Amino acid sequence: MKYAIRTRHDLMSQEIRNHLKERFDTLGLSEDNTEPDIVVTIGGDGTLLDAFHQYVDRLDMTAFVGIHTGHLGFYADWLPHEINALAEGIAHGKYSIETYPLIEVRMSKLNAEPQKYLVLNEATFRLASGTLAVDVYLQNELFECFRGDGLCVSTPTGSTAYNRSLGGAIIHPTIEVMQLTEMASINNRVFRTIGSPLILPKDQTIKLIPTGAKKCILTIDHHTELHEDVTRLDYELSGKKVQFARLKASTFWNRVHNSFIN
Numbered sequence: 684m685k686y687a688i689r690t691r692h693d694l695m696s697q698e699i700r701n702h703l704k705e706r707f708d709t710l711g712l713s714e715d716n717t718e719p720d721i722v723v724t725i726g727g728d729g730t731l732l733d734a735f736h737q738y739v740d741r742l743d744m745t746a747f748v749g750i751h752t753g754h755l756g757f758y759a760d761w762l763p764h765e766i767n768a769l770a771e772g773i774a775h776g777k778y779s780i781e782t783y784p785l786i787e788v789r790m791s792k793l794n795a796e797p798q799k800y801l802v803l804n805e806a807t808f809r810l811a812s813g814t815l816a817v818d819v820y821l822q823n824e825l826f827e828c829f830r831g832d833g834l835c836v837s838t839p840t841g842s843t844a845y846n847r848s849l850g851g852a853i854i855h856p857t858i859e860v861m862q863l864t865e866m867a868s869i870n871n872r873v874f875r876t877i878g879s880p881l882i883l884p885k886d887q888t889i890k891l892i893p894t895g896a897k898k899c900i901l902t903i904d905h906h907t908e909l910h911e912d913v914t915r916l917d918y919e920l921s922g923k924k925v926q927f928a929r930l931k932a933s934t935f936w937n938r939v940h941n942s943f944i945n
């Protein structure tokens with residue numbers, strides 16, 4: 684089995700990396716940063732999001748596991764003192780694979796080829812300054828004309844992240860849906876939006892058409908990009924999924940409980 688380790692740049696994470704690498708090498712695993720079967724991240728959820736985007740082109744051949752060295756992470760749910768058990772479990776194949784849905788975003792701009800992104804948590808769309816104005820289409824039918832700070836489209840596993848702060852529902856990842864939440868919509872006698880999160884089933888699409896030509900910000904998980912002349916954004920659930928190696932008997936609801944209640 685081939686492994687890669689992605690590490691946050693703090694001393695503690697680096698030390699755990701050295702220890703884990705030693706264990707893996709003793710157990711006969713080989714390090715391969717180009718074509719790993721398993722990617723272990725050491726740091727936080729941001730480190731795991733980073734690793735996901737690094738290996739986004741080989742998701743069907745790579746599984747992820749996260750060790751957290753700061754506060755408890757949602758994806759990074761292994762503790763540093765558990766790494767021997769983690770290394771042995773991986774080496775002896777004592778894990779199951781859980782797959783989670785992803786969202787595909789296609790951004791179209793004037794005089795440019797559309798750009799595609801795969802999203803593990805969420806994609807948000809905002810303006811660099813001022814009020815965002817977009818027409819929101821569901822299944823290619825105009826649903827509402829949104830005015831406000833922005834819009835967030837999240838995956839089920841991303842539903843516990845930014846989406847949750849925006850008042851969205853937490854979605855179990857076996858339910859293949861995407862969720863659209865508003866960021867401070869303007870609602871008055873002139874402008875009106877639905878004002879509540881919308882959950883769309885697999886095979887349904889969201890389309891956003893900006894109605895003011897300004898600089899806008901697209902975030903894809905932890906990446907932020909500034910764009911001009913965006914003419915359209917399309918969102919749908921991807922045919923691809925992310926794989927997580929599960930060695931503990933922890934369920935999605937355990938992780939939600941441990942992250943937010945305990």
Ligand code: NAD
Pocket residue numbers: 727728729730732755756757758804805840841842843844845846848903904905942
């Ligand atoms: P960061 O360091 O700002 O972390 C934000 C927090 O989000 C961390 O506590 C992290 O553990 C948590 N998180 C990330 N993914 C999660 C998930 N799926 N479920 C529950 N918690 C999760 O930034 P980062 O570590 O680079 O992470 C980027 C993510 O931060 C984005 O994908 C977005 O979801 C989140 N974020 C949240 C807010 C907010 O809640 N107001 C604002 C911006 C970004």
